Amino acid sequence: MELIFKKLAQISASLLFVILAATTIVLYLSAKPAIQEFGAGFLFESRWGVEETKNVSEVVPNQELVVDGEDADDFMEDEDDFIDDEDFVTDDDTESETNDSEIIYGALVPIIGTIFSTLIAMLFSIPIAMGIAVFLSEIASATLAKPISIAIELLASIPSIIYGMWGLFYFGPFIADIFGGNTVSLLVAGLVLGVMVIPFMAALSRDAIGTVPDMLKESAYAMGATKLEVIKDVVFPYAKSGIIGSIILSFGRALGETMAVAFVIGGVYQFVGKVTDPTNSIPVVLANSFAESSGLSLSVLFYLALVLFVMSFMVIVVAKHYLLRRK
Amino acid sequence: MRLIMNRLFIIFSTLAAVVGLFFLGWILYTLCAKGLAGLSLQVFTHDLIDGGLRNVIVGQLIMSGVATIIGIPVGMMAGIYLQEYGGNSKLTEFIRDLSDVMMSAPSIVVGTFVYAIIVIPTGHTSGWAGVLALFILMVPIIVRTTDDMLKLVPIELREAGMAIGASKYHVTMNIVIRYAREGIMTGILLAFARVVGETAPLLYTSGSSEFWSTDLTSTFPSLTVSIYNLATMPDEEMVQLGWTGAFLLTAMVLIINLIGRYANNKQRR
Numbered sequence: 001m002e003l004i005f006k007k008l009a010q011i012s013a014s015l016l017f018v019i020l021a022a023t024t025i026v027l028y029l030s031a032k033p034a035i036q037e038f039g040a041g042f043l044f045e046s047r048w049g050v051e052e053t054k055n056v057s058e059v060v061p062n063q064e065l066v067v068d069g070e071d072a073d074d075f076m077e078d079e080d081d082f083i084d085d086e087d088f089v090t091d092d093d094t095e096s097e098t099n100d101s102e103i104i105y106g107a108l109v110p111i112i113g114t115i116f117s118t119l120i121a122m123l124f125s126i127p128i129a130m131g132i133a134v135f136l137s138e139i140a141s142a143t144l145a146k147p148i149s150i151a152i153e154l155l156a157s158i159p160s161i162i163y164g165m166w167g168l169f170y171f172g173p174f175i176a177d178i179f180g181g182n183t184v185s186l187l188v189a190g191l192v193l194g195v196m197v198i199p200f201m202a203a204l205s206r207d208a209i210g211t212v213p214d215m216l217k218e219s220a221y222a223m224g225a226t227k228l229e230v231i232k233d234v235v236f237p238y239a240k241s242g243i244i245g246s247i248i249l250s251f252g253r254a255l256g257e258t259m260a261v262a263f264v265i266g267g268v269y270q271f272v273g274k275v276t277d278p279t280n281s282i283p284v285v286l287a288n289s290f291a292e293s294s295g296l297s298l299s300v301l302f303y304l305a306l307v308l309f310v311m312s313f314m315v316i317v318v319a320k321h322y323l324l325r326r327k
Numbered sequence: 328m329r330l331i332m333n334r335l336f337i338i339f340s341t342l343a344a345v346v347g348l349f350f351l352g353w354i355l356y357t358l359c360a361k362g363l364a365g366l367s368l369q370v371f372t373h374d375l376i377d378g379g380l381r382n383v384i385v386g387q388l389i390m391s392g393v394a395t396i397i398g399i400p401v402g403m404m405a406g407i408y409l410q411e412y413g414g415n416s417k418l419t420e421f422i423r424d425l426s427d428v429m430m431s432a433p434s435i436v437v438g439t440f441v442y443a444i445i446v447i448p449t450g451h452t453s454g455w456a457g458v459l460a461l462f463i464l465m466v467p468i469i470v471r472t473t474d475d476m477l478k479l480v481p482i483e484l485r486e487a488g489m490a491i492g493a494s495k496y497h498v499t500m501n502i503v504i505r506y507a508r509e510g511i512m513t514g515i516l517l518a519f520a521r522v523v524g525e526t527a528p529l530l531y532t533s534g535s536s537e538f539w540s541t542d543l544t545s546t547f548p549s550l551t552v553s554i555y556n557l558a559t560m561p562d563e564e565m566v567q568l569g570w571t572g573a574f575l576l577t578a579m580v581l582i583i584n585l586i587g588r589y590a591n592n593k594q595r596r
Contacts, residue, residue, distance in 0.1 A: 005496040009412055012404035016425050016470065019463055023432075023440045030443045131343020139337055140344075148348070150588070155351045157517075157584050159524025161551055162573050165558050166354045169566075195350045202347065226333035249431070256433020258527035259555065283435045283527065290442065290531045305439040309432065316431045320424065 027309060030302035037296065038105060042303060045106020048269040105300040107282070107307060109269050113186060114281040114308075117261060118254045120190025125198045126247060132198070133205035133243075134231060149206065156199035164263035167192035172264050181276025182266065189265035189281070193254045201250040208242025209235055245323040252315035256308060258283035282308045362574020365567045370575075375553060376537040378564070380572050383535065386548030387576075390454060390533060391523040393543070394461035399515060402466045406473025411499050423474070430467040437463050438528035446532060454543030457533025461522045468521060472514025476507040513591045520583040524576055526551035550576055 028035075038045065132152065136145045171192060172183035179187065212235050220230045236243070266278020267288050282304050293301055373379025405422070413419030437460050445456040480503050488498035504511075529535075535552035536545075550572055557569030 002494045002496045005499070006412060009404045009408035012401045013408040013413070013422050015401060016405055016422055016429065016466065019466075020425050020429055022444075023436070026440055026443045027436070030439075128343045128347045131340040132347050134340045135344040139340060148344075151348075151351075153588075154581055154584055155355075157520060157524075157580055158354070158577055159526070159551065159580060161524070161526045161554055162354065162358060162577055165554070165569070165573055166357055168558065170353070170357055195354070198347050199351065226329050228333040228336040229329070231336075252431050256431075256435065258433070258435040259551075262555070263558070283433060286435050286439060287527060287530055290439070291534075302439060302443065305436050309436045312431060312433050312436075313428060316428050319431075320427065 023309070027302055027306045031299055031306045033296055034105070034299040034303040038300075038303075042105065042107050042300075043111065043307065044108055045104060046108040046271065047104045047106050048109060103296070105297070107304055109271060110280045110282045110285045110304065111307070112271065113189075113265065113279040114255060114283070114311075116275075116279075117186055117190040117193055117265065117281055118251060120187065120275070121193035121197060121254045122247070122251060124191055124194035125201055125250065128194075129198050129201035129205060129250075130243075132202040133209055134235075136202075136206050137209045138227065138231060138235070149203075152199045152206075153203050156203055159259075160196060160257055161259040163192055163196045163260040167260065168263040171195075176276070179276055181274060182278055184264050184266040184278050185276045186265065186279050187275040189261045190275075192260050192264050193257060196257065196260050197250040197254050200253060201246050204246030204249065205239075205243050208239040208246060211242065212238045241322045245319050248315060248319035248322060252312050252319065255315060256283060256312050258287050262287050358570075358574050358577055361567070361570035362577075365571035366574070370568075370571055374537065374539050375548065378568065380550065380553070380568065380575065382537070382539040383548040383550040383553045383572070384575065386454075386533075386536070386540065387523060387550035389541065389543075390457045390529075390547060390549065391461055391519060393458045394465055394522060395515065395519050397458070398462050398465040398469055398518070401462075402469025402518075403473045403511065405466070405470045406477060407499060407504075409470070409474045410477035411495070411503065426467040426470045426474075429463070430471065433527075434460075434464055434525055435527040435530075438530060438532055441528070441532045452532060452534035452546045454533055454540075454545070454547030457529045457547055457549065458543065460528035460532045461525060464525060464528060465518050465522050468518040469515060472518070473507075473511055476510035476514065477503060479510070480506045509590060509593075513587045516583055516587040516590070520580045520587070523583075524551065524580050526555055530555070 034042070136149055136152075140148065167188060168184070172185075172188045175185075175188050175191065176183045181187070216234050216238065217230055220234045225233070261281055262284045265281055265284055267280055267284055268278045269280055270277070271279070286301055286305055286308075289297075290301055369378065370380050371384075372381060374382040405426075409419055409422060413422070441456050441460040441463070445459060446452055449456075484502050484506060485498055488502045489495075493501070529549045529552050533547040533549050533552070535549040535556065536547060538548070540546075540548055554569050554572045554576065557565045557572065560566060560569075
């Protein structure tokens, strides 16, 4: 019994390792065709699903000439010719595929979209979350702080899909009214993400601020320091690593978030000229196109998932680094 | 000057708190206003195909429930290993780190992993695939809670047990676990609340079905995936049903959280 119990415990613990290793390996193997096809250039390629013809053979220009000629001759022709023309194009397609034409996939648009929406979320949520944390721990009276704390913690548990729906139907139009542009855009996505991580970040930061010994604060107050000075010079330096840790964890959460963003980012493969333009992010690409992909395009999605996995892995390593320093 | 800065600072952080709470209040208000509008008995008695949510709610609960039932022993045993057997070795720390990495892995990535190992080989989405995805998300949370709760058990209790000749197994099961039981239960409850609201890992693992089903080997009804589908439909009525689902989901998650919080407070007293 004793031995069985110990073995079971060991197996369960190693299962964690197995799952994580399996995830990495399976993602890598599934992504391998895409990795071999596009290599690291995938990360810097902005086109997605665009066909490109390499090594243009001699046949192709000829065909194009013929098409041109036909077009010029029967410029005013009707549908029949149109279909003819289309047939021609498909012919061209199949032929050129053997002639080294390929569909180019690049991750640059979703990567940029992911990073920028997360950055907007951080810019928006950090001041508000810090304000809430400071308000709860230093300014509000206990009778006010307790119910608000509980509310904040409960709000942190609301499923992200709710934030997405709210963003699509209410917040998006609201933002579009103020800043113009679309109701789905990079800006809306970033702000919805920001609203989503506010309770999470505020709760963690408040906990970090709560670890500051009262004695330190009291001695500062006794010397005539104002509240601002106590918070700036005593509380923040003491709780710094905990607060930074909470920000990084929130960053990681926003980075991998799917549902809150899927509703409001637009899902369009284009770079944003303005922040009010729709774009795309890695989790959203995965969510939208997984079911209908196969072959190389599926492998490309696994490559994207691997990229996201590595990104979030790096974030957690940095967060651990900060949180460990506190201990 | 100092006093003015101080006053400004206090105003700023109070304002930040008000703004933050305003947004969150707005979301809750929307949710209640839209959700309650469509709430009727029909929602609970009809399946999605007939304009109700019965099958998807039950489906979501079954998947999360099964994931929890499998997740509890695995997660708890791993937590027990970390606290009771692992000691302070490098390996223990390594497994703790792994658990944290798993906990923060984007849920959609877990979905892609399960898609690759179950959905592609079997050729279709299934309830078990959804269960596995939720299970993977849940285990690290349970590991973490068990680990943290067992850490709070005084070493003297273990020593006392050992001193009267109990085996490690008995000490762990009858003394340590019993001492930490309520804390672990709370953790499991919160972990359940967390996975029950997950959408991303279910999108293409369980998919969602409009019909009543308790067969985990085929495409399974899911509340969250249905909400996503309903909300993006052009039909007003469908969107309304999506809001009702969203309201019920949130109510469910918040109630579970409140129960967990209440149990946790009672235990502390």
